[in-house]
Amino acid sequence: MTARAEASLWIVQRATAVVLALAVLVHLATIVYAVRTGLSAVSVLARTQGNPWWLGFYLVFVLAAALHAGVGLRTIIREMTPWRGPSLDIAAVCASLFLLVAGWRAAIGLFA
Amino acid sequence: MTWRARNHPSYWAFALHRVSGLLLAAFLPFHFWALSTAITGAARLDAFLDWTRQPLVISAETGLVILLAAHLTGGLRLLALEFLAWPNWQKSAVGLSAGISLAVGLLFLLNAL
Numbered sequence: 001m002t003a004r005a006e007a008s009l010w011i012v013q014r015a016t017a018v019v020l021a022l023a024v025l026v027h028l029a030t031i032v033y034a035v036r037t038g039l040s041a042v043s044v045l046a047r048t049q050g051n052p053w054w055l056g057f058y059l060v061f062v063l064a065a066a067l068h069a070g071v072g073l074r075t076i077i078r079e080m081t082p083w084r085g086p087s088l089d090i091a092a093v094c095a096s097l098f099l100l101v102a103g104w105r106a107a108i109g110l111f112a
Numbered sequence: 113m114t115w116r117a118r119n120h121p122s123y124w125a126f127a128l129h130r131v132s133g134l135l136l137a138a139f140l141p142f143h144f145w146a147l148s149t150a151i152t153g154a155a156r157l158d159a160f161l162d163w164t165r166q167p168l169v170i171s172a173e174t175g176l177v178i179l180l181a182a183h184l185t186g187g188l189r190l191l192a193l194e195f196l197a198w199p200n201w202q203k204s205a206v207g208l209s210a211g212i213s214l215a216v217g218l219l220f221l222l223n224a225l
Contacts, residue, residue, distance in 0.1 A: 014191065014194070014195075017187050017190075017191060018191065020184075020187070021184060021187060021188055021191070024180060024183075024184045025184070027180075028177070028180065028181060028184075028216055031177065031220060032216075032219050032220055035220065039161050039164070040158060040161060041150065041154035041155070041157035041158040041161065042154065044150065044157065044161075045150065045154060045157075065140065069133075069136075069137040069140065072133050072137070073134075073137055076130060076133070076134065095137075098141070099137075099140055099141070099144075102140075102141055102144040102145070102148075103140070103144050105144070105148055105151075106143075106144040106145075106147035106148045106151075107147075109147070109148055109150060109151030110147055110150055110151075
């Protein structure tokens with residue numbers, strides 16, 4: 001990968017970190033609120049279903065998390081193992097795509 | 113690198129950020145799978161939520177909340193180090209990150225029990 005592409009990944013990691021910082025704060029607050037009021041399928045679905053704002057929030061959250069995880073895993077593998085080159089880049093893209101599809105599927109199922 | 117060079121707060125903050133990131137990445141597919149049970153009906157989600165009421169699962173969830181908070185606060189510390197010119201408060205930032213993470217975990221645990 002070229003130095004320019006590596007620099008782009010660095011920027012992606014920081015930009016997604018800023019989005020995730022806000023999203024995780026909201027997510028943590030939601031977790032504490034949800035467990036406080038008692039978790040049941042009825043309460044979860046009443047809060048989530050047909051809510052376009054939360055759907056939009058979680059689609060952005062999942063996109064940022066999927067990119068952040070893919071780039072982060074690639075960085076850790078490059079620093080701690082001998083694995084390099086296009087095969088690692090493809091594996092990182094696959095990891096991001098897997099998380100993106102699984103996360104969006106769950107978010108659409110819960111909120112749409 | 114010698115052990116002595118590693119045994120300082122910034123190294124432990126780096127190690128915790130890396131380990132929490134790896135564990136959170138490994139947890140995400142299971143989290144998405146659990147949420148997607150709601151797609152197939154409220155009964156399946158309720159069965160899953162019943163399963164999560166075991167003490168061992170609540171302990172694991174508390175650990176995950178602490179990991180998420182630790183990755184958040186450790187990430188904010190990194191962003192501050194990289195983008196702000198505040199070199200003299202690194203130890204305080206590490207302490208603050210750890211304190212906030214544990215407080216969030218405790219808040220979760222007290223509400224979950």
